[in-house]
Amino acid sequence: MSRLGEPARADNLGASAGPKPGLAIEARGLVKRFEGTVAVDGVDLAVPEGAIYGILGPNGAGKTTTIRMLLGIIEPDSGVRRVLGRDDPHEIARLIGYLPEERGLYPSMKAYEAIAFMGALRGLPLAEGRKRGRALMEAHGLGHAVERQIRQLSKGMAQTVQLLGTLVHEPRLVVLDEPFSGLDAINQGKLEVLIRSLAAKGTTVIFSTHVIAHAERLCEQVAIIAGGKVPYAGSVDTARDRIPPQVRLETRRRDGAWLAALPVGARREGDLWQFALPESGIEPLLRALIEGDAGIQSLSIERAGLHDAFVAIAGAAAAKALAQPDAVEVAA
Numbered sequence: 001m002s003r004l005g006e007p008a009r010a011d012n013l014g015a016s017a018g019p020k021p022g023l024a025i026e027a028r029g030l031v032k033r034f035e036g037t038v039a040v041d042g043v044d045l046a047v048p049e050g051a052i053y054g055i056l057g058p059n060g061a062g063k064t065t066t067i068r069m070l071l072g073i074i075e076p077d078s079g080v081r082r083v084l085g086r087d088d089p090h091e092i093a094r095l096i097g098y099l100p101e102e103r104g105l106y107p108s109m110k111a112y113e114a115i116a117f118m119g120a121l122r123g124l125p126l127a128e129g130r131k132r133g134r135a136l137m138e139a140h141g142l143g144h145a146v147e148r149q150i151r152q153l154s155k156g157m158a159q160t161v162q163l164l165g166t167l168v169h170e171p172r173l174v175v176l177d178e179p180f181s182g183l184d185a186i187n188q189g190k191l192e193v194l195i196r197s198l199a200a201k202g203t204t205v206i207f208s209t210h211v212i213a214h215a216e217r218l219c220e221q222v223a224i225i226a227g228g229k230v231p232y233a234g235s236v237d238t239a240r241d242r243i244p245p246q247v248r249l250e251t252r253r254r255d256g257a258w259l260a261a262l263p264v265g266a267r268r269e270g271d272l273w274q275f276a277l278p279e280s281g282i283e284p285l286l287r288a289l290i291e292g293d294a295g296i297q298s299l300s301i302e303r304a305g306l307h308d309a310f311v312a313i314a315g316a317a318a319a320k321a322l323a324q325p326d327a328v329e330v331a332a
Helices: 063-070 089-095 111-120 126-139 155-167 185-200 212-218 236-240 257-261 283-291 306-314 316-321
Strands: 023-034 037-048 052-056 078-083 096-099 173-177 204-209 221-226 229-235 246-251 267-269 272-276 296-302
Touching (some): 023 204, 037 063, 037 204, 037 221, 052 063, 052 185, 063 173, 078 089, 089 096, 096 155, 111 126, 126 155, 155 173, 155 185, 185 204, 185 212, 204 212, 212 306, 221 306, 229 236, 229 306, 236 306, 246 283, 257 283
Parallel strands (some): 037 229, 052 204, 052 221, 096 173, 173 204
Antiparallel strands (some): 023 037, 023 078, 221 229, 246 272, 267 272
16 A cells, blocks of 8 residues: 555655644545455545544445544555544554454453543553443433443443553544444434534544434535435535525415526426526525515525435435435455
């Protein structure tokens, strides 16, 4: 693999200038193949420090493989990466918290001990981990289960314990692979609150998901992955702005000279008209509707959602695959 620190490579992401300030993760051209199958094909990412950054795409798109390459769990076949200013993520493993998609805790271990054990894997002394484990469980409404074995916990409680173990060593970078999977609506809401609280403290949070609503609520920036490629990486607002706002209009009259003022492509759905907001804005159309006595019953301007942007960017097939969470991703 080409390292970001190599000075002589033209594709070296500016290694001679040193790491870019303000970025927790940089990657360019990451490629990974498994037995001849291209799982990730030229992924570029730039994740600002302190951001909540979403990696959005259907299962099987390459999200997990990309995360594993960024963290050094597997090596890219080609491409370059830098994590927290280092070419080798293993050098700063203690600064990273990682929750894999495959959950797993020792069933006979007590809950707070499991948290301490996960912290110890990142360099936190066991005694401190036990102390923090108890405190974290108390803070997250699990004080009654501190001494319980993992096998005695509900699935949601066990997932919360594993998440707390990911955070117990107070990492600067938290990477969560499909963290909402398997959680009920209440626990999903609690996780969203926790993610926001981490970012408020300056922690960078990256999470992958195939559920657009989570990314839209939490993220200012996202990377959309489809078929192992990233057709878009940037702000959620910019992605949504790729689609003009939609106007929904209901009139008392169904015909008249005012119809000529509707933009090309306007379509009627029963008593409603729907069309893209004209570049000239809504005011000229409003004047034509009023002067033509259309009898405006209702008029709304709706900005495109992230789902609509995803369809426009990644295609309808990729959007349809978002609703198929049981797809298997190619990964080591």
